Amino acid sequence: MRGGGPERSWATRALQRSVPGARIFQIGMQRCGTTSIALFLERCGIPCIHYDEGRLAKRIRVNLATSDRPLADYDERYLALANMNWNAGDGCCDAFKEHAAFRRA
Numbered sequence: 608m609r610g611g612g613p614e615r616s617w618a619t620r621a622l623q624r625s626v627p628g629a630r631i632f633q634i635g636m637q638r639c640g641t642t643s644i645a646l647f648l649e650r651c652g653i654p655c656i657h658y659d660e661g662r663l664a665k666r667i668r669v670n671l672a673t674s675d676r677p678l679a680d681y682d683e684r685y686l687a688l689a690n691m692n693w694n695a696g697d698g699c700c701d702a703f704k705e706h707a708a709f710r711r712a
Contacts, residue, residue: 616652616675619686630678633689634703641690648687656685661693667702677708 616644630652633644645657657661667677676682691702 618651620655622686624652629686630682630709631687632703632706632709633687634693634706635690637690637692645687645689653687654685655687655689656681659691661695663688664691664693664700664702667691667705670699671705671708677682677702677705 610634617700622631627693628651631648633648635641635644642657648655658669662683666680670677678688681688693702
């Protein structure tokens with residue numbers, strides 16, 4: 608699920624018109640419908656990134672640590688973000704818990 612091409616759907620245009628700069632954050636743990644929700648958003652034409660092999664959560668963590676925008680590298684391409692966590696032997700990150708930082712960005 609990697610949307611964000613130049614063609615924007617009616618749903619994307621309506622979201623951007625009604626709330627400029629708005630993002631959709633799907634907050635939930637793995638195995639709780641995150642893939643289904645992300646597919647639904649994509650099918651509605653709303654560019655959505657889902658998990659991204661953990662890179663999404665890692666990038667948010669690095670961006671916050673370096674005082675960059677939390678969604679830098681993703682915010683220009685995606686209006687919806689789903690499954691923003693990463694758990695592996697070398698660490699973990701539940702990026703959705705940084706919701707206050709997203710509002711400031």
